[in-house]
Amino acid sequence: MCGIVGIISSKRAPLGRYMIKMLASLQHRGEDSAGVAMYWDKKYAKRDEFIIRMLTKDVIGSAGKISTAIANSGGNIRKIRLHPIEGYSFDRYVVKISEENLESLSEEVRNTRVSEVLSIGRWMEIVKDTGWVKNLDSKFNVSDWVSTHGIGHVRFSTESEVDLLHAHPFQSFGYPDMAVVENGQITNYYKVRRKLEKRGHKFYTENDAELIVHYVADLLEEGNSLEEALSKSVYDLDGPFTYIISTATEVGVVRDKLGLRPGVIL
Incomplete structure (x- = not known):
């Protein structure tokens, strides 16, 4: 239900x-x-820029790992807005990247083991919360x-x-x-x-x-x-x-x- x-x-x-x-x-x-x-x-919106929402653990070095993951997938970070919540951060990135590399970006971020991509869109943005x-x-x-x-x-x-x-x-x-x-x-x-x-x-x-x-x-x-x-x-x-x-x-x-x-x- x-x-x-x-x-x-x-x-x-x-x-x-x-x-x-x-x-x-x-x-x-x-x-x-x-x-x-x-x-x-x-x-x-710009055709080659995407709004990406990530859920990231509040641990030392997580920001650097995410930046590396984005770069490895061919992305270029344009803006970052941090949004800390209990033990995590639901951060908003604007990334310049080709559309064919979006799945690769998601996998690269997941492989950091400190973050997960929850939303990718040129015009769309997803936010969620428990409760x-x-x-x-x-x-x-x-x-x-x-x-x-x-x-x-x-x-x-x-x-x-x-x-x-x-x-x-x-x-x-x-x-x-x-x-x-x-x-x-x-x-x-x-x-x-x-x-x-x-x-x-x-x-x-x-x-x-x-x-x-x-x-x-x-x-x-x-x-x-x-x-x-x-x-x-x-x-x-x-x-x-x-x-x-x-x-x-x-x-x-x-x-x-x-x-x-x-x-x-x-």
Whole structure:
């Protein structure tokens, strides 16, 4: 049992405020973690620069290891904003790097054993926190964010761990600016995952939402439209589920064939 929300506007608007209000109204559906993926106005972004959010252990030498990892993947750090939280730092980097090197960057950072990449996007930024929605807002000031669209999640964990790595939203690092939040369960998870892994997709958790975002990314890379990919997911993914997906320009919602996890569009 989780709560998921999505919102989109025809222009930049104070959507962070509405996102927090919507998530707070669904707080009863999950108190383990909360997270949002929000999108900035595309005209302010540069094609070769990416906003990267990393969760880093508060240990001596971690910053140097991350800088080396970014350089090893062909990246050039342009800006850093540190954001310390209990025992960790949820830091925001702006990195100049080619898109084909993003997965390599994620792997290089992971291999440092002091940090994990949680978000990569030209226009998208993901923030997460364990606990209540109000904690997320107080740490990241989401209510003040002005954006064009976004998705959010409150989590009640039924299977995987309760930490920031397993909190929603999820994304596929090889396909930036796309994120997923989900409520439900994919019962043919391992069957679909094995197929995607054979096609080169890398998994960092056993969370269903991560499977969905890789699945959709794979179809988009084959030339499908978002609508086509979402339609196929209804037949390829089994179980009771509803998910919301966002890209740089669109927000979509999908529910399972039986409608066991309802979704409301206003």
